[in-house]
Amino acid sequence: MAPARPLNPIVKPWPFRGWGMDMMGQVNPPTSEGHKWILVATDYFTKWVEAVPMKNVTAKDVVNFVKEHIIYRFGISQIITMDQGTSSPYYAQANGQADASNKSLIKLIKRKIDEYPKQWHDRLAEALWAYRMSCHGATKCTPYQLVYGQEAVMPWELNIGSRRVQY
Numbered sequence: 001m002a003p004a005r006p007l008n009p010i011v012k013p014w015p016f017r018g019w020g021m022d023m024m025g026q027v028n029p030p031t032s033e034g035h036k037w038i039l040v041a042t043d044y045f046t047k048w049v050e051a052v053p054m055k056n057v058t059a060k061d062v063v064n065f066v067k068e069h070i071i072y073r074f075g076i077s078q079i080i081t082m083d084q085g086t087s088s089p090y091y092a093q094a095n096g097q098a099d100a101s102n103k104s105l106i107k108l109i110k111r112k113i114d115e116y117p118k119q120w121h122d123r124l125a126e127a128l129w130a131y132r133m134s135c136h137g138a139t140k141c142t143p144y145q146l147v148y149g150q151e152a153v154m155p156w157e158l159n160i161g162s163r164r165v166q167y
Contacts, residue, residue: 015147016074018044021066021082023057024106032118039065040105041080046146047136049105051128053121105131 025037035053039062042049050069054061062082070077108127113120132143133152144152 015045016043016077018079019070019077020044021080029117031121033121035121041070046143047139048143048147049128049131051124053124
């Protein structure tokens with residue numbers, strides 16, 4: 001056995017320079033439209049997460065995801081790391097940043113699967129929104145704050161007369 005080498009942390013000095021990707025699945029039950037997988041990408045700097053439900057896992061689908069959800073939104077990344085395996089929808093395994101984010105995201109998605117067993121693909125955006133609005137332990141900020149430089153106006157602020165909301 002080879003001697004252990006020191007781990008090198010993945011440090012990215014600005015947003016969207018590096019992404020970790022992972023495939024969650026197979027999700028059971030599949031949706032009414034046949035989605036069984038969730039492709040998840042996490043920005044190393046901001047912890048921003050992009051995710052889409054997938055029926056099948058093909059290289060073409062992954063490339064389209066990277067183009068549509070990373071490059072066309074945030075620019076070309078220096079590095080994208082992808083786990084070659086998959087993670088269970090209820091237990092994320094060994095892909096560093098992507099899996100760490102998946103553990104939190106899994107809890108949110110699992111609620112949607114439990115509430116909407118055949119329609120969870122339509123509720124994935126709700127889980128992503130909740131994740132993006134939650135403070136991350138490593139950054140002490142929400143991913144939304146780090147991406148947009150301010151807190152999001154929350155729906156309840158419209159009703160309570162928040163100072164940030166002008167009519």
